[in-house]
Amino acid sequence: MSGELIQVEVAYALPAxxxxxxxxxxxxxxxxxxxxxxxxLGRYPDIxxxxxxxxxxxxxxxLDDAVNAGDRVEVYRPLQADPKAAxxxxxxxxxxxxxxx
Numbered sequence: 001m002s003g004e005l006i007q008v009e010v011a012y013a014l015p016a017x018x019x020x021x022x023x024x025x026x027x028x029x030x031x032x033x034x035x036x037x038x039x040x041l042g043r044y045p046d047i048x049x050x051x052x053x054x055x056x057x058x059x060x061x062x063l064d065d066a067v068n069a070g071d072r073v074e075v076y077r078p079l080q081a082d083p084k085a086a087x088x089x090x091x092x093x094x095x096x097x098x099x100x101x
Contacts, residue, residue, distance in 0.1 A: 006069035010038035025067065032063040034073045052076055
């Protein structure tokens with residue numbers, strides 16, 4: 001890492017709140033460095049970086065990927081339901097509702 005500082009944002013969204021924190025990092029820093037430096041892990045101890053995915057502007061990346069000035073690092077919460085299963089259940093409920101008419 002060089003002595004030049006870059007600024008990135010680290011974002012984490014909960015159902016009731018969204019947190020976006022600005023962080024200054026040395027050039028060459030990683031996604032892991034950005035999340036650690038942001039203080040997000042202390043603020044939300046339920047975050048488990050070994051299990052949760054991370055991204056930069058909605059593109060999945062690894063914790064060891066480098067960040068660039070202006071990047072928005074996002075920590076994603078685990079899904080509560082499988083999206084495919086939820087769509088199937090919705091379609092089934094709509095079909096049942098229309099057949100009950």
